[in-house]
Amino acid sequence: MNLVTLSLISHTNVGKTTLARTLLRTDVGEVLDQAHVTEVSEAYDLVKTKDACLRLWDTPGLGDSARLVSRLRREGNPLGWFLHQVWDRYRDRALFCSQQAVRNIQREADVVLYLVNTSEEPEEAGYVPHEMELLGWIGKPVLVLLNQTGPAGSDRDRAALDQWTAAVKPWPIVRDVLPLDAFTRCWVQEGVLLEKVAGMIEGEPHATMEALTSAWERGNLSIFERACGSLGRYVLTAALDRETLTGQGLGQTEKRRAMRVLAQRLDDTTRRLMDSLIADHGLVGRYQTDARERLDQDFDSPGETAWSSGRAGVLGAAMGGAAGGLVADVAVAGLSFGGGAVAGALLGAAGAMGLRRGFQFVRAEQTPEVRWASEFLDQLLRQSLLRYLAVAHFGRGRGEWRETGNPERWNALVEGAVSHAGDGFEQATSKLRDAGETFDGAEQLFSSYVRQVLSEVLSTAYPQAAHILRTTEPLSDSGENS
Ligand SMILES: Nc1nc2c(ncn2[C@@H]2O[C@H](COP(=O)(O)OP(=O)(O)O)[C@@H](O)[C@H]2O)c(=O)[nH]1
Ligand SMILES: [Mg+2]
Structure with missing residues (x-):
C-alpha cells in the first residue's frame, strides 16, 4: 500500500x-x-x-x-x-x-x-x-x-x-x-488543496499523490453529476406538473384547491431534492428553511383557510417585501403553512424577485387546469441553483446542514451563468409544455443545462479549480473513492 x-x-x-x-x-x-x-x-x-x-x-x-x-x-x-x-x-x-x-x-x-x-x-x-x-x-x-x-x-x-x-x-x-x-x-477548493500537496512532494509519493488526487476528483465529480441530474429532474417535474380543475372548474374554491395541490407537490419535491443533495454531499441534517419556521410561528392559525389581503401583506413583508402578487395567489389558495405546504421553494423563489404571478390557468383540450407560470419556473431554476451552492459550500465541521443565508455574490454568479447559457432552458421548457409530457432526452437536456451553468458558476468563483470541472471524467456510481 x-x-x-x-x-x-x-x-x-x-x-x-x-x-x-x-x-x-x-x-x-x-x-x-x-x-x-x-x-x-x-x-x-x-x-x-x-x-x-x-x-x-x-x-x-x-x-x-x-x-x-x-x-x-x-x-x-x-x-x-x-x-x-x-x-x-x-x-x-x-x-x-x-x-x-x-x-x-x-x-x-x-x-x-x-x-x-x-x-x-x-x-x-x-x-x-x-x-x-x-x-x-x-x-x-x-x-x-x-x-x-x-x-x-x-x-x-x-x-x-x-x-x-x-x-x-x-x-x-x-x-x-x-x-x-x-x-x-466549496468542495472544489479541497481538490485544489490536494493538487497543491501533490506539487509539494517528489518521486514516488508524488506519483501516488497524483493518482489519489485524481481518484478524489472523480469521486467528487460523480457527486456533482448526480446533483445536476437531481436538479434537472426537479425543474423538469415542476415544468410538467399541472392540476386539472374538476366540476365547473372555475369556482374560487376549486381554483384554490388546485393551486394548493400543485404547491404542496412542489414543496414535497423541494424537500426531497434538498435531502438528497445534503446526503450526497456527506452532510447530515434535513431541509428546513428559516422562512418555513418563521411562517409556521407567525402565521399558523388552525382552521383558517383563506387569507385576508392584510395577512398577505404581512406575509409579503416577512418574505422581504418582494413577493408581490404571488403572495396574493398563495393567500387566495388558502395554503396552510402550518401544514407544511408551500413555504420554501415557492415563497423563497418569489421573494427573491417580486414575481407577479406564480400560477397560470390554461385550457388543455377544453379541460381547465393550473400549472406554474413560466416566469415562476425561471425563478425556480435560479433558486434551485442557489440551493445547490448552499449545500456545496456547507462544511461538515459546521454541524447539521441548515440554511445560513447566501453570500450576495452568488446571485450575480448565477445570473451571469444563466445569461451565458442562452435560451436553452426556455426552449426546453416550452417544448415540454407544448407536448404536455416529457420527451426522449428531456432529462438529459435539463441535467446538462444545469451542469453547464453550475460549472461556470464554480469555475468563475474558484478559477484555480476550473480545470477540475472541465477535464476530469466522473466515476460511475460504483466509485473507488472513499
Ligand atoms: N467560524 C468558524 N469557526 C470555526 C471554524 N473552524 C473551527 N471553528 C471553531 O473553532 C473552535 C475550535 O475548533 P476545533 O476544531 O476544536 O479546534 P482544534 O483545537 O484546532 O482542533 C470551535 O468552537 C469551532 O466551532 C471555521 O471555519 N469557522
Ligand atoms: Mg482538535
Whole structure:
C-alpha cells in the first residue's frame, strides 16, 4: 500500500478537528471552543484506492509556543531534546500536546497543513513566528491554510489572503497559502488543496499523490453529476406538473384547491431534492428553511383557510417585501403553512424577485387546469441553483446542514451563468409544455443545462479549480473513492 500522509497542525483551538470533519465528511474527534481538547494524534483515511491511501492526521494543538521555542533555541539539538522530555499530560498540558504534535509531524508527515485563524490579524497571532521556527527545525514542507475567512470572494477573504501570505513568506518551509474555511468552503477548493500537496512532494509519493488526487476528483465529480441530474429532474417535474380543475372548474374554491395541490407537490419535491443533495454531499441534517419556521410561528392559525389581503401583506413583508402578487395567489389558495405546504421553494423563489404571478390557468383540450407560470419556473431554476451552492459550500465541521443565508455574490454568479447559457432552458421548457409530457432526452437536456451553468458558476468563483470541472471524467456510481 502506497501511503501519502498529511498532518493537520496549528496553534490550539484554531479549528483542526473541525476542518478534519469537513474534509472527511464524518464527525471525527471532539470539537470544543477551548484549548487542548484533542490530546493524541488520530489518523483517518481521506482517500483510498486499491493500492494507495491518503492519510490525514488530526493532532493536538501547539501551545505555550513562545516559551517553548525560546527554551529550544538554547539546545544544540532542539528537536532531539524536546522529544526526549517527559511532560505531564495534565500539569504540562500545553507542552505535552505540543510534543505529541511535533512527534507526529516528524514521524509521519509528507506535508504539514498548518492552519491559521484569520479572524485574528497576523500581528495578533504572536505564536505564529515561533511555531514556524519549530516547524523549520523539522523541515517538512508546509502548506498554510487560512481558516475562518468567511465565504470565499468577500473583501475579508481577499484581505486575509494578502496579509497572511505576506506574514508567512519569510519562512522557506512555507510552500503555499490557501484559503480553506472549514464552515464555508466549496468542495472544489479541497481538490485544489490536494493538487497543491501533490506539487509539494517528489518521486514516488508524488506519483501516488497524483493518482489519489485524481481518484478524489472523480469521486467528487460523480457527486456533482448526480446533483445536476437531481436538479434537472426537479425543474423538469415542476415544468410538467399541472392540476386539472374538476366540476365547473372555475369556482374560487376549486381554483384554490388546485393551486394548493400543485404547491404542496412542489414543496414535497423541494424537500426531497434538498435531502438528497445534503446526503450526497456527506452532510447530515434535513431541509428546513428559516422562512418555513418563521411562517409556521407567525402565521399558523388552525382552521383558517383563506387569507385576508392584510395577512398577505404581512406575509409579503416577512418574505422581504418582494413577493408581490404571488403572495396574493398563495393567500387566495388558502395554503396552510402550518401544514407544511408551500413555504420554501415557492415563497423563497418569489421573494427573491417580486414575481407577479406564480400560477397560470390554461385550457388543455377544453379541460381547465393550473400549472406554474413560466416566469415562476425561471425563478425556480435560479433558486434551485442557489440551493445547490448552499449545500456545496456547507462544511461538515459546521454541524447539521441548515440554511445560513447566501453570500450576495452568488446571485450575480448565477445570473451571469444563466445569461451565458442562452435560451436553452426556455426552449426546453416550452417544448415540454407544448407536448404536455416529457420527451426522449428531456432529462438529459435539463441535467446538462444545469451542469453547464453550475460549472461556470464554480469555475468563475474558484478559477484555480476550473480545470477540475472541465477535464476530469466522473466515476460511475460504483466509485473507488472513499
Ligand atoms: N467560524 C468558524 N469557526 C470555526 C471554524 N473552524 C473551527 N471553528 C471553531 O473553532 C473552535 C475550535 O475548533 P476545533 O476544531 O476544536 O479546534 P482544534 O483545537 O484546532 O482542533 C470551535 O468552537 C469551532 O466551532 C471555521 O471555519 N469557522
Ligand atoms: Mg482538535
